[in-house]
Amino acid sequence: MNEIIAIIIAAxxxxxxxxxxxxxxxxxxxxxxxxxxxxxxxxxxxxxxxxGGFFQGNIVCSxxxxxxxxxxxxxxYTIGTPEGGLIAAILVYFGNRLCADPGYAxxxxxxxxxxxxxxxxxxxxxPADFIVGMVLAIVTIQGLYHPFSSRLLGKIAKKMGRxxxxx
Amino acid sequence: xxPFLDLITLTTVSVGVLLIGTAGIILLKKPMDKVIxxxxxxxxxxxxxxxxxxxxxxxxxxxxxxxxxxxxLIAITKLDEIRKKKIKSQEDGFFA
Amino acid sequence: xxxxxxxxxxxxxxxxxxxxxxxSERMLYLNAMSFGIAGLMALYIQTPFGAIIAITYxxxxxxxSNAIAYSIGRVKNEIILDE
Amino acid sequence: xxxxxxxxxxxxxxxLAIISAIIVGLFxxxxxxxxxxxxYSFTISIVFPTSVLAIGFTAILFKLGHNGLLVAVVVGVLTxxxxxxxxxxxxxxxxxxxxx
Numbered sequence: 001m002n003e004i005i006a007i008i009i010a011a012x013x014x015x016x017x018x019x020x021x022x023x024x025x026x027x028x029x030x031x032x033x034x035x036x037x038x039x040x041x042x043x044x045x046x047x048x049x050x051x052g053g054f055f056q057g058n059i060v061c062s063x064x065x066x067x068x069x070x071x072x073x074x075x076x077y078t079i080g081t082p083e084g085g086l087i088a089a090i091l092v093y094f095g096n097r098l099c100a101d102p103g104y105a106x107x108x109x110x111x112x113x114x115x116x117x118x119x120x121x122x123x124x125x126x127p128a129d130f131i132v133g134m135v136l137a138i139v140t141i142q143g144l145y146h147p148f149s150s151r152l153l154g155k156i157a158k159k160m161g162r163x164x165x166x167x
Numbered sequence: 168x169x170p171f172l173d174l175i176t177l178t179t180v181s182v183g184v185l186l187i188g189t190a191g192i193i194l195l196k197k198p199m200d201k202v203i204x205x206x207x208x209x210x211x212x213x214x215x216x217x218x219x220x221x222x223x224x225x226x227x228x229x230x231x232x233x234x235x236x237x238x239x240l241i242a243i244t245k246l247d248e249i250r251k252k253k254i255k256s257q258e259d260g261f262f263a
Numbered sequence: 264x265x266x267x268x269x270x271x272x273x274x275x276x277x278x279x280x281x282x283x284x285x286x287s288e289r290m291l292y293l294n295a296m297s298f299g300i301a302g303l304m305a306l307y308i309q310t311p312f313g314a315i316i317a318i319t320y321x322x323x324x325x326x327x328s329n330a331i332a333y334s335i336g337r338v339k340n341e342i343i344l345d346e
Numbered sequence: 347x348x349x350x351x352x353x354x355x356x357x358x359x360x361x362l363a364i365i366s367a368i369i370v371g372l373f374x375x376x377x378x379x380x381x382x383x384x385x386y387s388f389t390i391s392i393v394f395p396t397s398v399l400a401i402g403f404t405a406i407l408f409k410l411g412h413n414g415l416l417v418a419v420v421v422g423v424l425t426x427x428x429x430x431x432x433x434x435x436x437x438x439x440x441x442x443x444x445x446x
Contacts, residue, residue, distance in 0.1 A: 060328050090402030184273065233327035
């Protein structure tokens with residue numbers, strides 16, 4: 001399989017994985033720590049959506065499903081396909097608890113990306129493609145243009161019933 | 168295929184991040200911006216250690232980095248509170 | 264090929280961190296850059312200890328981002344003594 | 347696709363670790379699920395995080411070279427005891443402070 005196509009497919013898969021799990025675990029609903037609220041208000045002041053701002057702030061302030069996706073694919077690349085994801089899941093759980101977070105999103109993301117990597121290795125997409133794909137996916141959320149991405153995240157949150165109730 | 172793509176390795180990327188962090192620390196004025204650029208410089212520093220394959224040193228540096236950042240943040244917050252309190256007491260003195 | 268893509272992303276995010284206007288915007292770019300550096304380390308060191316280093320670095324950088332974002336809320340506009 | 351017998355034994359040992367952790371956890375009277383809403387509670391229950399910790403420790407021991415089904419069962423039992431008695435003091439709940 002061509003390398004570029006593999007990276008793009010991996011990016012789409014990991015984007016869907018971490019956005020769905022983070023939204024389902026209630027990241028846009030409320031800021032878990034106080035720093036997330038500051039970042040969310042700032043994104044809203046620059047013309048974005050408040051729920052998307054809370055989502056981005058929560059990703060910055062504690063390792064959530066995005067970090068679980070990246071670290072599980074890195075551990076699968078260096079350690080081995082099923083075991084690396086499980087080891088990454090337990091380490092992400094400890095890191096989550098150090099940041100005063102319950103830790104559901106990180107471990108769920110790590111375990112689900114392990115299953116996806118295990119299934120995708122049969123069609124020729126390795127874990128190294130998933131590392132690059134996850135970095136590309138996080139750049140589309142955090143690095144390009146914050147008002148547009150936060151409005152997109154707000155729409156997804158409203159569709160899944162997790163939009164914020166804070167003013 | 169392109170000759171300049173071979174230049175991009177972990178070493179050159181880390182050196183670039185280090186230089187950008189140093190420029191940010193020198194150029195920006197506010198102390199909180201300086202702390203943010205210092206966190207960026209730490210990333211480049213750990214990348215440079217990893218690229219020389221001193222892995223145990225890299226783990227120690229990665230563990231000690233947030234401690235240094237937190238100590239600097241405590242100092243900045245205390246200094247800011249003291250300065251604001253001083254200005255407020257001066258204004259009160261003028262008005263009273 | 265993979266390392267080159269990650270390196271370009273890391274340098275781009277570092278430059279955007281330097282030239283951002285807002286302070287919390289800087290935090291978002293910094294987080295994206297640390298994702299890239301963790302991926303680069305895991306791709307460069309292809310042994311199990313490389314994954315341990317990537318996980319340790321990423322969680323440590325997240326803790327320091329947490330502390331910085333918390334004290335951005337407390338220190339709104341600080342006073343600089345310039346002369 | 348061809349699935350080797352090795353892979354089957356590995357998957358079976360992970361399932362055995364989870365089952366033994368669940369049985370010992372029920373015996374120690376831990377809650378099965380956290381209270382609702384589940385995504386904000388810090389309660390240590392059987393499904394989360396005891397099962398995740400069990401398969402994680404099993405994977406670490408497998409990579410260190412101790413293979414076998416008996417290792418998985420022992421790790422599951424030890425993880426349940428660890429999660430019941432020591433995890434609360436190792437990772438305490440964050441206390442909420444809003445008075446500043």
